Amino acid sequence: DTGVSQDPRHKITKRGQNVTFRCDPISEHNRLYWYRQTLGQGPEFLTYFQNEAQLEKSRLLSDRFSAERPKGSFSTLEIQRTEQGDSAMYLCASSLLWNTEAFFGQGTRLTVV
C-alpha cells in the first residue's frame, strides 16, 4: 500500500454538471476526511467518516455535496449541479482510529467552466 489514492487527479466540467471523486485510504485506516483547498488558502475541512459512519460535516458542505463511504473502505464525494465557485482542489486524508497522524492524497483538482 503506497498511501492515499485519489481519482481523478484533474477534472474539468461544465457548470451544472455532476461530478464524483473517489478516495482510497490507506488500508486499515478507520478515519477518512475530505478537505477543499482554493488557491492561496489552506485546506478547509468538509467532512469525515469513522468506518462507514459520517460523523461530522462542515457548513461548507452544501446540499449539492454528498459523501459516502460504503463498507468503510473507499469514499466518494459527489457534487451536483456544479458552480464556478466549486473550482478547487479536493483533498482526501486518512488516519488510524488511535493514531493522530493524517495522511493526505495528492488531491483532485476540479475546474468548472
Added chain:
Amino acid sequence: DAKTTQPPSMDCAEGRAANLPCNHSTISGNEYVYWYRQIHSQGPQYIIHGLKNNETNEMASLIITEDRKSSTLILPHATLRDTAVYYCIVRRNNAGGTSYGKLTFGQGTILTVHP
C-alpha cells in the same frame, strides 16, 4: 480548536537551519501542536507533533515553550526540496486519547530555500 499565527513568508539559505515560529496563545491543556507542509501541487504532508515536550524525528524538531503559547519548527539543514507552505495547527484530542480528527489549517508560512 485554538487559532494559530504564523509569519506569511520566510527565506532560508540551503544548508542552514530553518526556524519557523508559531503563536498559539489560546491553546488549552488537551490540544496538541501539529506541523504539516505542502509542496506545490501536492497534498499536505505530516511533519511532527507534540503536547508539551520537545520532539524530534527524522524530518524536524519541534520546540514548545514552557507556557505552550508558542512553538518553533526547526529544519536543521534545509534543502531546496524543503521549499513549501508550512502549517502550524492546534488539534484537540479527547480524554480517551482518540483524536477528534479534523485539522484546521490557517494560511501557513511560505518557506523559500535559496541556493
